[in-house]
Amino acid sequence: MRTSIVLFTCDLRLSDHPPLRAALDGGGRVVPLFVRDPAVDAACFAAPNRRAFLADCLRDLDARLRERGGRLVLREGDTVTQVCRVAAETDTDEVHMADDVSAFAHARERRLRRALEAAGRRLYVHDTVSTAVAPGSVTPAASDHFAVFTPYFRRWSEQGLRDVWEAPRAITVPEEVGSVMLPERGQVSETSPGLCRGGETEGRRRLTAWLRSGLDSYEERHDDLAGDATSKLSPHLHFGTLSPVEAVRRARRAGGPGADAFVRQIAWRDFNRQVLAARPDAAARDYRTHGDNWRVGKSVEADVEAWREGLTGYPVVDAAMRQLRHEGWMHNRGRLLVASFLTKTLYVDWRVGARHFLDLLVDGDLANNQLNWQWMAGTGTDTRPNRVFNPVTQGKRYDPDGDYVRRWVEELACVQGGAVHEPWKLPAQERSKTGYPEPIVSLAEGLERFKRARGRS
Numbered sequence: 001m002r003t004s005i006v007l008f009t010c011d012l013r014l015s016d017h018p019p020l021r022a023a024l025d026g027g028g029r030v031v032p033l034f035v036r037d038p039a040v041d042a043a044c045f046a047a048p049n050r051r052a053f054l055a056d057c058l059r060d061l062d063a064r065l066r067e068r069g070g071r072l073v074l075r076e077g078d079t080v081t082q083v084c085r086v087a088a089e090t091d092t093d094e095v096h097m098a099d100d101v102s103a104f105a106h107a108r109e110r111r112l113r114r115a116l117e118a119a120g121r122r123l124y125v126h127d128t129v130s131t132a133v134a135p136g137s138v139t140p141a142a143s144d145h146f147a148v149f150t151p152y153f154r155r156w157s158e159q160g161l162r163d164v165w166e167a168p169r170a171i172t173v174p175e176e177v178g179s180v181m182l183p184e185r186g187q188v189s190e191t192s193p194g195l196c197r198g199g200e201t202e203g204r205r206r207l208t209a210w211l212r213s214g215l216d217s218y219e220e221r222h223d224d225l226a227g228d229a230t231s232k233l234s235p236h237l238h239f240g241t242l243s244p245v246e247a248v249r250r251a252r253r254a255g256g257p258g259a260d261a262f263v264r265q266i267a268w269r270d271f272n273r274q275v276l277a278a279r280p281d282a283a284a285r286d287y288r289t290h291g292d293n294w295r296v297g298k299s300v301e302a303d304v305e306a307w308r309e310g311l312t313g314y315p316v317v318d319a320a321m322r323q324l325r326h327e328g329w330m331h332n333r334g335r336l337l338v339a340s341f342l343t344k345t346l347y348v349d350w351r352v353g354a355r356h357f358l359d360l361l362v363d364g365d366l367a368n369n370q371l372n373w374q375w376m377a378g379t380g381t382d383t384r385p386n387r388v389f390n391p392v393t394q395g396k397r398y399d400p401d402g403d404y405v406r407r408w409v410e411e412l413a414c415v416q417g418g419a420v421h422e423p424w425k426l427p428a429q430e431r432s433k434t435g436y437p438e439p440i441v442s443l444a445e446g447l448e449r450f451k452r453a454r455g456r457s
């Protein structure tokens with residue numbers, strides 16, 4: 001009987017899964033395979049929050065496969081070696097997997113193709129698994145990718161999306177193929193206490209709940225820091241426990257301004273992926289350099305430490321950094337503010353911030369993280385690279401009653417209303433009782449330094 005392998009990577013679902021559908025279309029047996037590859041961990045993906053979320057995803061995937069008569073096969077080691085080994089054990093002709101955008105993923109795909117072909121087998125790589133519109137499928141006239149979002153979004157919106165496919169009803173997995181034990185979330189230490197749950201079942205539940213009760217108000221509330229009114233689907237989109245094609249189609253079906261705004265954010269995700277696919281070096285190097293001579297040295301280390309710990313003396317920055325540590329997730333407005341503060345007010349290299357985010361974010365994603373950091377640092381695709389966010393005015397605007405700050409900065413829990421954004425204006429005695437730190441830098445000083453550095457003063 002014909003046997004195919006479906007190699008899961010960042011597409012940990014059964015619904016709307018083109019590689020699985022293609023494997024099943026041919027009839028016969030399917031090996032649903034996931035390889036825990038130490039090289040993936042070494043390429044900075046071993047963060048505890050993502051490992052715990054991944055454990056949930058693998059267990060859920062296995063449970064959903066078992067409901068259909070199958071099971072997940074888990075192997076450990078080099079991906080290429082393991083896939084070739086399973087292919088030989090099961091006499092497989094073809095391997096199906098999703099495309100991916102990083103330099104690591106491209107190299108893995110090339111090696112795998114070569115190794116399989118040398119053994120007379122074939123690799124099929126499917127697009128629109130991890131994106132709604134495939135990277136490289138829309139391009140401007142004179143380039144291999146869009147460098148500006150607005151024209152990209154125009155073209156992206158004109159693309160017809162493929163159909164959404166239901167999860168298969170039955171899967172036959174060859175009995176002889178062995179698997180190592182699936183990991184458990186509880187085995188991972190040093191995770192954030194408020195970490196969310198992973199897995200396709202949870203991702204689908206969240207999407208349905210979001211479309212029912214969050215989408216309508218998304219347009220007016222997505223920047224409301226305290227309201228927490230965004231979808232929180234980012235880890236599911238990152239691990240592929242949710243299909244972006246399905247998310248876009250279902251949101252469009254629901255309709256309205258909330259749906260339009262939400263779909264636009266998913267297009268931002270596709271935008272960043274098409275940039276990274278075309279320029280994989282943008283994960284580590286400036287996409288558009290300004291020749292920045294970022295600050296280094298002992299005093300900078302102290303500033304960065306204060307930033308990491310949420311002790312900068314700027315309440316909204318500190319609230320967001322503490323949310324990151326507690327949940328392994330941060331509101332998008334918070335991400336913008338803390339990234340602006342690090343790269344522009346403190347004038348610290350964006351890679352320092354991106355690294356810290358990847359250490360903690362459950363949705364930590366090379367394309368979205370590095371390119372959003374570059375956007376905020378002004379070395380990326382922002383058409384206004386020197387914009388600086390003022391954390392006080394931004395705090396008052398997006399957290400007018402101060403609830404977000406009070407939720408995360410317990411020293412300031414007793415300060416009423418929006419006054420929480422300017423603790424330095426409190427009477428001296430009241431202020432000293434809070435124990436909250438003084439600002440580590442004056443905003444005017446930070447701004448001057450940044451302007452000088454970018455040759456704008």
Ligand code: FAD
Pocket residue numbers: 222230231232233234235237238262265266268269272330331332333335336339357361363364365366368369370372373376
């Ligand atoms: P929603 O507002 O509900 O949006 C829906 C989906 O659209 C998100 O799940 C996400 O997949 C996508 N999306 C939303 N905003 C953006 C954006 N600005 N850019 C690209 N895609 C977007 N997102 C990640 O998924 N992983 C990261 O590692 C990451 N790092 C970031 C670092 C910085 C400095 C900044 C400014 C943003 C970063 N983002 C990252 C983008 C964004 O902050 C998150 O996707 C969003 O906050 C996730 O929350 P949500 O699912 O509730 O988003």
